[in-house]
Amino acid sequence: MGGVRISELARRADVPVGTVKYYLREGLLPAGTLTSATQAQYDEDHLRRLELIRVLTNVGGLSIASMRDVLAAIDHQPRSRHDLLGTAHTAIGPHPTVSPAALDRATQLLRRWNWPDAEPAPALAQLAAALEGIEAAGITLPDAVLDRYAELMHQVAEVDVGMVPIELPADAIRFVVTGTVLFEPLLLALRKLGHWQASARRFGPDVEDDAE
Amino acid sequence: MGGVRISELARRADVPVGTVKYYLREGLLPAGTLTSATQAQYDEDHLRRLELIRVLTNVGGLSIASMRDVLAAIDHQPRSRHDLLGTAHTAIGPHPTVSPAALDRATQLLRRWNWPDAEPAPALAQLAAALEGIEAAGITLPDAVLDRYAELMHQVAEVDVGMVPIELPADAIRFVVTGTVLFEPLLLALRKLGHWQASARRFGPDVEDDAE
Numbered sequence: 274m275g276g277v278r279i280s281e282l283a284r285r286a287d288v289p290v291g292t293v294k295y296y297l298r299e300g301l302l303p304a305g306t307l308t309s310a311t312q313a314q315y316d317e318d319h320l321r322r323l324e325l326i327r328v329l330t331n332v333g334g335l336s337i338a339s340m341r342d343v344l345a346a347i348d349h350q351p352r353s354r355h356d357l358l359g360t361a362h363t364a365i366g367p368h369p370t371v372s373p374a375a376l377d378r379a380t381q382l383l384r385r386w387n388w389p390d391a392e393p394a395p396a397l398a399q400l401a402a403a404l405e406g407i408e409a410a411g412i413t414l415p416d417a418v419l420d421r422y423a424e425l426m427h428q429v430a431e432v433d434v435g436m437v438p439i440e441l442p443a444d445a446i447r448f449v450v451t452g453t454v455l456f457e458p459l460l461l462a463l464r465k466l467g468h469w470q471a472s473a474r475r476f477g478p479d480v481e482d483d484a485e
Numbered sequence: 486m487g488g489v490r491i492s493e494l495a496r497r498a499d500v501p502v503g504t505v506k507y508y509l510r511e512g513l514l515p516a517g518t519l520t521s522a523t524q525a526q527y528d529e530d531h532l533r534r535l536e537l538i539r540v541l542t543n544v545g546g547l548s549i550a551s552m553r554d555v556l557a558a559i560d561h562q563p564r565s566r567h568d569l570l571g572t573a574h575t576a577i578g579p580h581p582t583v584s585p586a587a588l589d590r591a592t593q594l595l596r597r598w599n600w601p602d603a604e605p606a607p608a609l610a611q612l613a614a615a616l617e618g619i620e621a622a623g624i625t626l627p628d629a630v631l632d633r634y635a636e637l638m639h640q641v642a643e644v645d646v647g648m649v650p651i652e653l654p655a656d657a658i659r660f661v662v663t664g665t666v667l668f669e670p671l672l673l674a675l676r677k678l679g680h681w682q683a684s685a686r687r688f689g690p691d692v693e694d695d696a697e
Contacts, residue, residue: 458579
């Protein structure tokens with residue numbers, strides 16, 4: 274794609290022109306090349322960036338503030354692919370505030386699972402907050418259930434990490450950030466669909482009166 | 486707990502009085518029993534409902550509109566425990582708009598996995614939207630990876646469903662709705678922590694220069 278005007282850029286990315294201008298003002302999209310006092314041109318890099326923003330907003334449901342962090346993580350390559358995860362997780366959030374006791378409990382769990390390489394924040398805080406919330410709802414989670422969830426999600430993570438392209442660092446970064454965000458709705462949808470299968474097996478599909 | 490005033494109710498649930506009044510105005514919390522023209526009393530049911538709202542808001546991140554649907558699902562018991570899932574999933578959302586082609590692709594996948602009992606909406610729409618988003622981000626998901634995700638999330642769902650209390654229908658409904666929402670952050674946190682393990686195994690924890 275050669276240099277195009279903002280209207281054409283917007284059309285190709287399927288984003289309203291007003292929204293493109295908003296992203297430019299917010300600095301999410303770099304400025305175009307000025308061709309006159311009032312006109313700028315945009316290139317292939319702008320289009321790719323705009324498409325990425327669209328996907329992260331629509332599917333990932335990211336706010337403008339989170340988007341800024343995620344794009345910064347993509348723009349500033351960390352020192353190693355392992356560091357990349359920390360940058361991506363920090364950018365993506367959430368960053369819940371949790372009590373020291375809850376954090377301590379989460380740390381104990383990691384130790385039990387022999388997960389020594391886990392970065393303390395923010396995924397650990399997210400785990401602590403989730404456990405607190407479940408407890409606050411009056412639900413008791415047996416250790417065996419927690420262990421099983423950890424085992425299964427670790428296997429999911431193995432599949433995720435196995436897909437990261439290792440040839441081009443820029444692609445790896447983009448993949449980790451978008452993959453972490455975009456695969457979440459996929460996995461949650463699969464879990465819900467799995468509930469139907471599991472529920473049919475446990476309760477039967479045709480039981481109409483057992484909740485009376 | 487005997488009848489208490491709104492200030493005491495708010496204190497016990499750890500929710501600001503202004504927020505309790507807001508929930509009353511919005512109809513999320515049923516009105517108290519009037520003891521004079523300007524005073525009402527609240528009981529144990531109000532407290533439990535208020536605690537549930539607090540957890541669903543803070544941990545589940547539900548909007549007031551979603552909360553209304555979720556509470557309605559809890560209040561109106563469906564005909565069977567299997568129906569319960571449809572009610573809960575519909576209440577919880579999301580309800581993305583997807584193309585017929587995307588829906589068709591998602592349906593084909595369910596057929597491939599031999600998941601005949603899956604309710605078409607909204608979990609199917611969520612799956613279709615997630616796949617569309619991943620594709621739009623330029624990520625190609627091999628069939629083998631999708632199959633593996635489905636297998637693992639099905640196993641997660643089996644654990645979920647196995648925990649549903651079957652003695653009291655009211656408890657079962659509450660569990661399915663809160664569990665679907667509250668376990669999501671838990672599972673996603675475990676996946677992120679699992680990334681650290683998987684990443685250390687694939688790339689090593691000490692590689693500093695491989696992203697240069």
